[in-house]
Amino acid sequence: MEKIAFEIEEATIKVIQQAFEEEVLTSVELVQAYLDRIEVYDKNGPKINSVLSINPDALKIAEELDSMRGQEGQGPLYGIPVLVKDNINTTDDMPTTAGAIALKDNFAIEDAFIASQLRQAGAIILGKVNLSEWAYFMADEQAPSGYSALGGQVLNPYGADVFEAGSVGGSSSGTGASIASNFAVVGIGTETSGSILSPASANSIVGIKPTVGLVSRTGIIPIAESQDTAGPMARTVADAAITLGILTGVDERDPATEQSLGKGLTDYTAHLKVDGLSGARIGIDYSYLNDKEPEERAIIEEAMAEMEAQGAIIVEVAIPQQEFESDVMWYEFKRGVNAYLSTVPEEVPVKSLADVIEFNKQDPDMRMKFGQANLEKAESLSDDPADPVYLEHREIDLRMSTTEGIDQVMAEYGLDALLFQNNRGAAKPARAGYPSITVPAGYTSKGLPVGVTFSGLAWSEPRLIELAYSYEQATKKRVAPKFE
Numbered sequence: 368m369e370k371i372a373f374e375i376e377e378a379t380i381k382v383i384q385q386a387f388e389e390e391v392l393t394s395v396e397l398v399q400a401y402l403d404r405i406e407v408y409d410k411n412g413p414k415i416n417s418v419l420s421i422n423p424d425a426l427k428i429a430e431e432l433d434s435m436r437g438q439e440g441q442g443p444l445y446g447i448p449v450l451v452k453d454n455i456n457t458t459d460d461m462p463t464t465a466g467a468i469a470l471k472d473n474f475a476i477e478d479a480f481i482a483s484q485l486r487q488a489g490a491i492i493l494g495k496v497n498l499s500e501w502a503y504f505m506a507d508e509q510a511p512s513g514y515s516a517l518g519g520q521v522l523n524p525y526g527a528d529v530f531e532a533g534s535v536g537g538s539s540s541g542t543g544a545s546i547a548s549n550f551a552v553v554g555i556g557t558e559t560s561g562s563i564l565s566p567a568s569a570n571s572i573v574g575i576k577p578t579v580g581l582v583s584r585t586g587i588i589p590i591a592e593s594q595d596t597a598g599p600m601a602r603t604v605a606d607a608a609i610t611l612g613i614l615t616g617v618d619e620r621d622p623a624t625e626q627s628l629g630k631g632l633t634d635y636t637a638h639l640k641v642d643g644l645s646g647a648r649i650g651i652d653y654s655y656l657n658d659k660e661p662e663e664r665a666i667i668e669e670a671m672a673e674m675e676a677q678g679a680i681i682v683e684v685a686i687p688q689q690e691f692e693s694d695v696m697w698y699e700f701k702r703g704v705n706a707y708l709s710t711v712p713e714e715v716p717v718k719s720l721a722d723v724i725e726f727n728k729q730d731p732d733m734r735m736k737f738g739q740a741n742l743e744k745a746e747s748l749s750d751d752p753a754d755p756v757y758l759e760h761r762e763i764d765l766r767m768s769t770t771e772g773i774d775q776v777m778a779e780y781g782l783d784a785l786l787f788q789n790n791r792g793a794a795k796p797a798r799a800g801y802p803s804i805t806v807p808a809g810y811t812s813k814g815l816p817v818g819v820t821f822s823g824l825a826w827s828e829p830r831l832i833e834l835a836y837s838y839e840q841a842t843k844k845r846v847a848p849k850f851e
Contacts, residue, residue, distance in 0.1 A: 375400045376549045377847055380443050380606050383552065387436060387446060394429035394436075394446035394491065401448050401493060402426075405550050408850050413527040417545040419453050419518045420461040421494040428491050443609050445489030450551040452542050453495035453518075454502055455597065456586035457482045465588045466500035466515025468734050469726045472714040479586025480618045481555065481597055488613045493551050496541030497521050501742070502562060503538035504590050504700060510737035512537030512565065513544075523569065524548045524848035525814050534815065536569030536790070538562040542600045543570035547848060553601040553610045559590040559696065561793035563598050564805045568789040568818025571807040571845050573607045573835070574600045576793075578825045579800035580626040582611075583618035589703030591696040592623075593761060594797050602845060604806065604836040608635040611828065630826040641840050643833030645678035649821070650782045652686045655792045666809040666817045667788045670838070677841050679834075682780050686795065689767040691760075693798075697745040698757040705750060720746050768799035777824060784821040784834055796822045804828075804835045807845040 373392045386392035402421065409415045422428075425448070432446045451457065454465045456475035464470040478486070485492060497518035499510070511533035513521035521540040523530045524547050535544050539556030543566025546554040556563040558576045567574025575598045582597050589595055599610035615631040617624045651671065656664045671681050704720045717723045724742050727734040749757065766772075772795055773785065785792065789805070796803050805820040819838065821831045839845075 373397075373400070375404065377602060378552065379603055380447060380552060380609055383447065384443060393433045395426060395433055397446070398425050398429040398448050398491060398493065401551055408548060409545070409550060413522065413524070413850055415522050415524050415527060415544050415548055416519055417496050417521050417541040417548065418450065418550060419464070419495050419497045419541065422459045422461060422492055424459055425491055425493050432489055432491065442488050442613070444485070444613055447490050447553070448493040448551045449485055449490045449553055449555065450493050450496050450542060450545050451482065451555040452498055452539050452557055454498060454557060454588040455479045455482060455555060457492055457495070459492060461495050463495070463588065464517050465502060466498050466517050467723070468516050469717045469723050470711070470715060471517060473711050475586065476712070477586065480583035480621065481614050482586065484613055484616060490613070496545050496554065498539060498541055499537035502557060502559065502588070502590055504559070504696070504741050505739050506735070506737035507740040513540030514737070516734050516736065524850075525571065525810070525816055529813065530815060534569060536566035539566045539600065543567055543572060543574070546570070546600050546602060547572050549847065553599055553606050555597055556600045557587060557595065557597045558797070559594045560797035561790035563600060564790035564793050564803055564820055567600050568805045568820065569816060571810070571816035571818070572600055572602050573604050573807070573839070574598065574805050575607050575611055575828070576803045577611065577828060578627070578802045580623035581631045581802075581826070581828070582614045583616065583621040583624050585618050585620045588707055589700070591699035592703055593695060593699060594800065604832060604839045605636070605639055607804070608639060608832050608836075611635055632829065635829060635832055638829040638832040639836045640833045641837055642678070643837030644674050644841070647679045647783045647834055648682055648781055649674065649679050649784050649786050649834070650682050650684040650776060650780055651786045652684050656788050657791065660811070662811040663788060663817050666811070667819060670808045670819045670842075671786070673842050674838060677837055682782065684776050684780055684782070684785070686776050686785070687767065687772055689772070689795070691763050691767070693760045693764050694748065695757065695760045695764050697741070698748050698754065698760070700741075701745040701748055702750050702752065764798040768795045773799055773801060773822070773824065783830055784823045784827075787820040787822060789818050789820065792820065792822060799825075801825055802828050802831060804831045806835045806839050809844050810846070
């Protein structure tokens with residue numbers, strides 16, 4: 368059969384699998400097309416700078432998968448190229464760096480649990496993507512999202528030469544920018560508080576931040592064990608939902624995943640419901656909208672009207688605020704990073720957080736351009752999980768985000784979900800360990816993307832996917848970035 372040209376821009380998993388089935392496309396051709404596009408637009412042209420390293424075995428893996436196509440048990444990700452955030456261990460000839468020069472030789476000897484699941488599903492790990500260094504937990508807020516000492520600055524594909532550096536969102540900046548730019552089919556990000564939702568909304572893609580425990584964290588450089596999770600980032604809700612089903616599962620090395628038994632799904636596509644908004648009660652606390660940017664607020668208000676047109680009931684609510692300044696993430700970061708660094712290869716010059724801090728001080732202009740205030744604060748705290756101050760802070764976080772926060776509001780108003788702009792409400796569901804999904808909602812007059820985010824109670828991913836898919840299908844706001 369004669370091959371025909373296949374357009375990879377905005378291609379979905381379903382369309383690609385159909386092309387495979389009709390033998391008008393092979394995985395080798397698809398991988399090569401993405402590699403060519405990365406070369407043209409990521410490394411040259413607008414130089415989005417989202418991809419840190421390419422898997423040197425990607426074409427070989429694609430060839431092997433092509434040779435076995437059609438055998439029993441091949442799922443929707445079979446032969447599909449995926450980009451993963453560079454804080455996720457993979458055993459390909461690519462280091463896992465968190466964007467830090469100190470980890471440039473950190474070649475993992477074992478896949479992260481989710482990397483293994485991707486491979487078992489037949490996905491091709493195409494490469495590792497840049498991120499805000501140490502998942503935006505190194506410097507203070509003066510550092511722009513998307514910058515790492517090892518990888519440099521990721522740019523926003525919707526205005527690489529217009530928007531300021533941090534407009535790309537973070538810390539999964541490279542995942543957001545690369546998937547928006549059509550450098551792979553889907554990507555994997557990680558979130559502690561907003562790090563999937565921020566770059567997904569800033570790059571006009573879909574991001575799912577799962578319930579903590581739905582997706583294993585084994586083999587992922589941590590920030591805070593009580594909040595960390597990985598999750599899918601894609602151009603459509605359907606592709607994100609398909610990928611989420613591949614990532615879920617109980618991992619005996621991550622005890623949090625035991626809670627997902629009987630609650631997590633391996634296939635979320637039954638919840639891709641066009642009428643998902645019909646009769647849904649969705650709460651909005653207007654104090655979370657960005658009043659400094661009236662265009663962005665107008666986009667969210669238009670989104671609410673569009674949801675109402677699909678049968679949703681929008682309810683104004685007041686979410687209790689937490690004024691307390693919690694140090695939970697800093698306490699947990701020290702413990703988690705020390706545990707992770709104790710397992711790195713001998714070639715890596717740092718074996719503890721204290722080592723990282725001293726390593727960076729040896730060449731501050733190159734290794735810590737924006738300082739390392741968060742690293743130093745974490746190092747100053749106790750690493751004892753029974754530390755009374757840590758336990759007090761965690762108790763307050765959990766109570767204020769759940770029983771005196773999201774749980775209370777959703778029960779009082781009978782809500783299916785809460786609605787936020789971009790990642791502006793990320794902290795509360797993050798502290799609770801609750802899920803969120805963000806969907807493209809439009810663009811400002813300058814072209815900056817804006818997203819709407821649905822957040823719910825633990826294990827409510829199926830309902831959130833219904834709401835997000837219904838909104839997406841009714842509006843279809845996403846427009847691909849245009850490169851010259």
